[in-house]
Amino acid sequence: MKQRVITAIIALLIFVPLLYLGGTPFNLLVMAMGLVAMTELLSMKKIYLVAPEAIVSYLAIACLLIPSAWFNGIFYNGFYFFVLVLLAFTVFSKNRFNFDDAGALILGSIYAGLGFHYMMEARHVGFMMILYAFLITWITDSGAYLFGRKFGKHKLAPNVSPNKTWEGSIGGTLSAVVIVGIYVFYNQTLFNYSMIEMLGLTLLFSIGAQFGDLIESAFKRYYEVKDSGKILPGHGGILDRFDSILLVLPLMHFAGLI
Template sequence: MKQRVITAVVALAIFIPLCFLGGISFNILIVLMGLVGTSELLMMKKKLLVSAEAILSYLLTAVFLLPSAWLTFLPRGISRNDLAYFLILLFLLETVFTKNRFTFDDAGALVLGSIFVGSGFHYMMAARANSVWMLFFALLIVWITDSGAYMVGRKLGKNKLAVHISPNKTWEGSIGGTLAATLLVGIYVFFFQAHFTYSLPLMLLLVLLLSVAGQLGDLVESAYKRYFSVKDSGKILPGHGGILDRFDSIMFVLPLMHFAGLI
C-alpha cells in the first residue's frame, strides 16, 4: 500500500501540473504514454520491442495518436486513415515474410491494440485542447467511479459482476461507483457550467453513461490480461502496474465524449 501511495503522489505531481500547462509539454507526455501502452501490449503478446511487428505497432499507434498539426508532413491527398491502411498492409505482408511465424491472429491483435491505444490517448489531447475543465471532467468520472466502486464493493459487495473476468468486482460496487460519480461530477459540472455545452440534466445523464462505459473499459482490460495470463499490463508504475492498467477506463470514456459532441 505504501508503494502504491508513493507512486500515485509522484505520478500526480507530474501529471496534474502538465494538465494545467497543456500545450506541447502535455502532448509529449501523452504521446509517450501511448507508446508505452503499445509496448505493454507487445510484451503481453511476447513480441520483441525491436522486431518488425513492434516497429509497425508503434507507427500505427502514432498515426492514430498524434495531433493533426503534427501530421502536416503528409503529402497532399494522403490522410491519417490512408497511412494507417498502408501500415495494416505491411502487417499482413509480415505474415508472408516470416512464413507464418507472425500470424494473421498476431497481426489482428496488434492492429486492434494499436488503434485502441492510439485513439484513446489522442482523445485525451483533444479533451485538453477543448479545455482543462473538460479533461478533468473525464478524469473525475473515472477516478470517482473507481474509488466509489472499491469502497462500496468492500462494504456491501456480495453479487459478482463478472466472476470469470474480474472476480473481485461486484454489482453493488459498480452501482455505488456510478452513483458516486454522477453525484460528485454533477456538482463539478454545476460549478463549471460555462465550460459545458449541454444542460445540467443532460450532463448528469452523460456522466452516468460514461461512468458505466469506464467500468466496461476496465473489464475489457481485465479480459485481455486474463487471456494473456498476466496480472498487470506492465511495471512502469510500481504498485499500480502499467499505463494500460491506469488508463483503461479513460480510453473508453474519451472517445464516447467525442461521439457525444463534448470534445
C-alpha cells in the same frame, strides 16, 4: 504499500502540472504514454520489441497519437498503410506472424492510440473538460471500491474480474452522477447540453469507465499476466492506470464534447 504511495506521489507530481499546463509538453507526455502502452501490449503478446511487426506497430500507433493540430492530421493515412504492412507480414513470415497476431496489434493500436489521442484533444478543448473526464473515472473507481467493500455480494464479471460486484458497480456510477453532476452544475457554460442531458451522459461515461477497466482485465486474464507492465512500481503499467479513461474519452468524442 510504501512503494505504491511513493510511485503515486512521483507520478502525480509529473502528470498533474503538465495536465494543467497543457500544450506541447502535455502532448509529448501523452504520446510517450501511448507508446509505452503499445510496448505493454507487445509484451503481453510475447513479441520482441525490435521485431519488424513490433516496429510497424509503433509506427501505426504513432500515427494515431499525433495531435490533429499537428500537420493537419495527415498522419492518419499512415495508420492504414501500416495496417496493410502488418497484414502483408502474415504472408512473408510463413505463418510465424499470423492473422490473429496482426489483428491483436491493429486492435491494440486503435484502442490505446485513439484513447490517448482523445486525451490530448480533450485538453485542447480546455482544462475543465479533461478534468470532467478524469473526475468521472476517479469517482466511479473510488465509489465502486467503497460500495463494493461495504455492500458487495453479487459478482459482476467473475470470469474477468472476480472482486467486482454489482453493488460496487452501481454505487460507483451513482457516486459519479451525483458528484460530477455538481461539477457540471457549476460549469454549465462548458457543455453544449442541458443539465439533464449531461447527467445522462455522465451516467453513460461512468458505465464506460467500468467497461474500460473490465476490458483491460480481460486482456490480462487472456494473456495470463497480473499487470500490463512494470513502469509504475506498485501500480503496474500504463494500461493498468489509464484503462478506464481510454474508453471514456472516445465516448466523449462520439457525444460531441471533444
